[in-house]
Amino acid sequence: MQFSALSCLLASLEESRLQLPSSEEEFGFLSELLQSKELHALVKVHNKIVDNGKDDKFHPVLSSSMQIALEVLEVILPKIDTNTDCKELFFLLQKPHLQGLMCAHDAVAQKDYFPRLPEIPLEVDEEEETIKIVQLVKSNEPLTGGVHSTEPIVVSIIIKGATIKSDEETGKIVIARVMHGGAADRSGLIHVGDEVCEVNGIDVEGKTPNDVLAILQASEGTITFKLVPADGRGGSRESKVRVRAHFDYIASSDPFIPCKEAGLDFLKGDILHIVSQDDAYWWQARKEGDRNMRAGLIPSRALQERRVLHERENSQKTEIEVPQPECSLLLPSASPQTSDGILNCTGGTFVTTPRTKKILYDAAECEDFAREEIATYEEVAKLYPRPGLYRPLALVGPPGVGRNELKRRLIATDPNKYRSPVPYTTRSIRPGEVNGKDYYFVSREGMEEEIAAGKFLEYGEYKGNLYGTSTESVLSLINAGYVCILSPHYQAIKMMRTPQIKPYIIYIKPPLFAKLKETRTAASAKSTFDETNARGFTDEELSDMIHSGEKIEFMFSHFFDDTIVNAELAAAFETLVRVAISVETEPLWVPASWVQ
Numbered sequence: 055m056q057f058s059a060l061s062c063l064l065a066s067l068e069e070s071r072l073q074l075p076s077s078e079e080e081f082g083f084l085s086e087l088l089q090s091k092e093l094h095a096l097v098k099v100h101n102k103i104v105d106n107g108k109d110d111k112f113h114p115v116l117s118s119s120m121q122i123a124l125e126v127l128e129v130i131l132p133k134i135d136t137n138t139d140c141k142e143l144f145f146l147l148q149k150p151h152l153q154g155l156m157c158a159h160d161a162v163a164q165k166d167y168f169p170r171l172p173e174i175p176l177e178v179d180e181e182e183e184t185i186k187i188v189q190l191v192k193s194n195e196p197l198t199g200g201v202h203s204t205e206p207i208v209v210s211i212i213i214k215g216a217t218i219k220s221d222e223e224t225g226k227i228v229i230a231r232v233m234h235g236g237a238a239d240r241s242g243l244i245h246v247g248d249e250v251c252e253v254n255g256i257d258v259e260g261k262t263p264n265d266v267l268a269i270l271q272a273s274e275g276t277i278t279f280k281l282v283p284a285d286g287r288g289g290s291r292e293s294k295v296r297v298r299a300h301f302d303y304i305a306s307s308d309p310f311i312p313c314k315e316a317g318l319d320f321l322k323g324d325i326l327h328i329v330s331q332d333d334a335y336w337w338q339a340r341k342e343g344d345r346n347m348r349a350g351l352i353p354s355r356a357l358q359e360r361r362v363l364h365e366r367e368n369s370q371k372t373e374i375e376v377p378q379p380e381c382s383l384l385l386p387s388a389s390p391q392t393s394d395g396i397l398n399c400t401g402g403t404f405v406t407t408p409r410t411k412k413i414l415y416d417a418a419e420c421e422d423f424a425r426e427e428i429a430t431y432e433e434v435a436k437l438y439p440r441p442g443l444y445r446p447l448a449l450v451g452p453p454g455v456g457r458n459e460l461k462r463r464l465i466a467t468d469p470n471k472y473r474s475p476v477p478y479t480t481r482s483i484r485p486g487e488v489n490g491k492d493y494y495f496v497s498r499e500g501m502e503e504e505i506a507a508g509k510f511l512e513y514g515e516y517k518g519n520l521y522g523t524s525t526e527s528v529l530s531l532i533n534a535g536y537v538c539i540l541s542p543h544y545q546a547i548k549m550m551r552t553p554q555i556k557p558y559i560i561y562i563k564p565p566l567f568a569k570l571k572e573t574r575t576a577a578s579a580k581s582t583f584d585e586t587n588a589r590g591f592t593d594e595e596l597s598d599m600i601h602s603g604e605k606i607e608f609m610f611s612h613f614f615d616d617t618i619v620n621a622e623l624a625a626a627f628e629t630l631v632r633v634a635i636s637v638e639t640e641p642l643w644v645p646a647s648w649v650q
């Protein structure tokens with residue numbers, strides 16, 4: 055708007071004063087407003103922005119500089135000890151001021167700057183709706199919009215990254231979703247709830263989303279939408295939440311997703327950036343590190359939980375609400391595959407001891423299946439390695455698979471670096487044993503009290519004596535700068551996943567039966583099911599090992615940071631050494647609560 059336009063408006067207000075049905079007070083208000091310093095200052099700012107933005111010189115090259123900085127940090131981390139430039143850059147990129155600057159840049163680039171103002175109650179005549187005309191073009195370049203003087207608002211944009219649906223109450227076609235980062239979102243002109251009245255001059259009243267899609271597909275060149283803007287719209291900010299997915303998801307085979315083309319496929323273990331949780335059932339997310347700006351739909355935690363419950367109960371009782379189908383608005387000839395083409399224990403009954411291994415765990419196992427929580431998403435954040443403060447490595451797996459063998463070998467490579475906590479026991483000391491080296495020999499009452507106070511990570515009873523590993527002994531190894539190596543029973547996994555301990559959990563998996571038998575026989579492995587450790591594994595024990603491994607995976611695989619198949623011992627050990635080094639040196643995703 056020009057200042058002259060403002061003056062014209064004021065002049066015409068004066069001229070038509072007598073014809074206006076407004077009161078003196080209303081007239082005075084308007085006249086004052088048009089002459090106010092504030093309005094003039096705003097117009098000035100507006101004009102400046104329009105002038106500067108004309109040649110699009112402020113178009114951001116990217117909107118994820120923070121993400122790129124994190125990736126750079128990861129790449130240069132292994133080189134900081136050998137290259138001074140890398141070291142300097144590593145520290146520079148972590149400076150709060152620089153990170154603040156990048157954050158601000160990204161927020162602006164993502165148009166994340168709309169102020170959140172309280173809604174102004176407006177008395178609007180229902181009949182006098184504002185109409186918005188949106189023209190769609192097939193090219194990748196926005197039209198520099200021509201003005202259609204007959205319509206109140208005219209906009210020409212590429213509209214992609216949105217979906218439409220029939221409104222449940224009115225049956226009208228409305229914009230169902232605007233995908234974060236997609237063209238529709240970036241344009242700032244299409245909003246959820248906008249009602250579609252016409253497409254290329256065809257009235258869509260009474261039509262289904264599929265009918266609208268058919269009109270679109272049959273259209274050539276520019277398509278014109280007539281939209282009634284929704285009330286109370288506004289750009290929603292991108293959330294910064296990252297989660298680790300604990301299940302696989304394939305949108306095309308999900309009968310409940312409102313728009314398959316808008317879905318985002320992922321695998322268990324993938325890190326997802328949740329950009330919007332506005333919809334209770336369908337979140338919008340991107341794969342971490344995916345430069346494709348448009349987000350995709352994924353089931354929300356609540357929906358996934360309901361779905362799993364439904365599957366588990368396998369009954370008609372838990373109905374999953376099927377949402378209204380949404381159509382992705384694809385430009386004619388655009389393919390959904392092309393990027394942005396959518397418009398679219400407390401311990402259990404067990405112990406771990408260096409020598410005694412056969413404790414009865416099975417009683418609790420069946421229950422575990424029933425009460426195991428539903429694994430959906432876990433909020434995560436990056437944990438950067440801190441020199442001198444190492445995460446413990448916890449080797450979990452079925453009894454007899456070789457956890458202690460691997461642990462022993464790792465400690466043997468450098469006993470001044472790798473340590474295992476000394477376990478506690480209530481049994482009496484035997485000749486040759488040293489208190490504090492083989493075990494801490496303690497009284498039953500004392501140990502029971504400590505267990506009751508939650509001071510043991512794991513504990514159990516064997517032949518009338520208690521055995522256990524205290525949290526304190528693990529923490530003291532960590533604080534003394536050792537890499538603590540644990541081989542806990544799998545029931546202790548949840549108990550030890552705390553911000554203090556931050557374990558890196560490695561699942562030691564048995565290979566297929568033939569390989570398991572071949573390798574154990576060749577090495578004359580001793581069965582840990584035999585009290586005297588004098589014989590090899592029987593076929594039944596080897597089968598049990600595989601079976602038990604499957605159960606552990608079923609219940610706890612979402613907690614595993616890594617899996618090592620223990621077939622050939624040398625190869626498994628080599629992998630373990632590699633993993634141990636990476637845990638010491640690389641930034642890794644951990645539960646968000648461990649980082650705050």
Ligand SMILES: Nc1ncnc2c1ncn2[C@@H]1O[C@H](COP(=O)(O)OP(=O)(O)OP(=O)(O)O)[C@@H](O)[C@H]1O
Nearest residue numbers: 411453454455456457458459577579580582621623
């Ligand atoms: N990859 C392998 N190939 C051959 N033998 C192996 C392999 N891994 C482990 N063993 C042998 O299998 C036997 C059992 O291993 P280990 O004591 O480490 O099992 P574990 O997982 O600690 O069992 P438990 O959980 O019952 O204590 C040992 O004799 C060990 O040397």
